[in-house]
Amino acid sequence: MPLQPRLPPIPSTVTFTGQTVIVTGASAGLGAEVALQLAQRDVGTLILAVRRVGAGESVKAHILADPLVGKRSSPPKILVLELDLDRPSSVTSFANKFLAEFSELHILLLNAGLVGFSLVTTPENGYEQMFQANYAANVMLATRLLPLLRATAKKTGKPSRLTLVGSRAAQMTSFKKKPIQDTEPVFTFMNDKAKFDGLSRYGDSKLLEAMWVAEAAKRIPASEVVINNVCPGMVKTSIHDKRVFVVRMLVRAISAFYARSVSVGARTYLNAVTAGAETHGELLGDMTVVKIGFQESPEGKKMQEKLWKETLDATDDWVGGTVEDAGLNKTA
Secondary structure, X not given: OOOOOOOOOOOOOOOOEXXXXXXXXXXXXXXXHHHHHHHHOOEOEEEEEEOOXXXXXXXXXXXXXXXXXXXXXXXXXXXXXXXXXXXXHHXXXXXXXXXXXXXOOOEEEEOOOOOOOOOOEOOXXXXXXXXXXXXXXXXXXXXXXXXXXXXXXXXXXXOEEEEEEOOHHHHHOHHHOOOOOOOOOHHHHHOOHHHOOOOOHHHHHHHHHHHHHHHHHHHOOOOOEEEEEXXXXXXXXXOOOOOOHHHHHHHHHXXXXXXXXXXXXXXXXXXXXXXXXXXXXXEEEOOEEEOOHHHHOHHHHHHHHHHHHHHHHHHHXXXXXXXXXXXXXXXX
């Protein structure tokens, strides 16, 4: 296994002065680290979206106690809000609370997600958990907050940013060998217990995310919101802790020699949320645009169009009118 490429430091001139930024999954790992680095780079308001509020408050305290943050002329405003991607009601509640309090949103960094192995269904809608957390909930939240991202861009004259954390595991999707039948909805396939494969589900869910990013970018101009997907590579975090024991031990052994620290891995996030129009609709592997073979194939393009239509319908079922408000109901 080749070593990962070295990632250059983000220039000190990259700052987030006066900006309002949401980071989901900010209670640990890359989410907590990028939140710290945003605060060190003068972010104005930082929203830590977390499943466990107590853990989020600990991250907030850690950020405010950081020596570099302490040298700022004024501390960042940090707010911890609950966000449980397993529950559509929590996604809606989070968005409503944020929109009630804030009139600007410059960056939405959707870092939260999970890697699993066993079949788990979510309590409110019965979706398969990785499909719900890695795809459905993230795009629902993105759609809900897109109107404010667009409005902020028009107010500031600069594009806002929507970055979803993806994975090059999408390149190994099971759909290459066995595409979903034309007559079967993608949502139905992903939530069919008989078709669940724990080994491939993470990569498959991240493929769907990349497809959504590509379709959304066709409808929202990069001059308003740069929408991209970023894979940070292998990083020393706890994301694989729910894997079966053998896989967990293998990942830890590889990570000891191969994985980046979270402080270095977070550079990929900072790069993605400041990257230009050349990344609009694309997946960044580390800091470079990469293509997903299946997504570029005729079968992949057909699946992407089908997924997009299903997702718009599902999102409007969850929160009526959201798709139109976001500008995603246009024909590409």
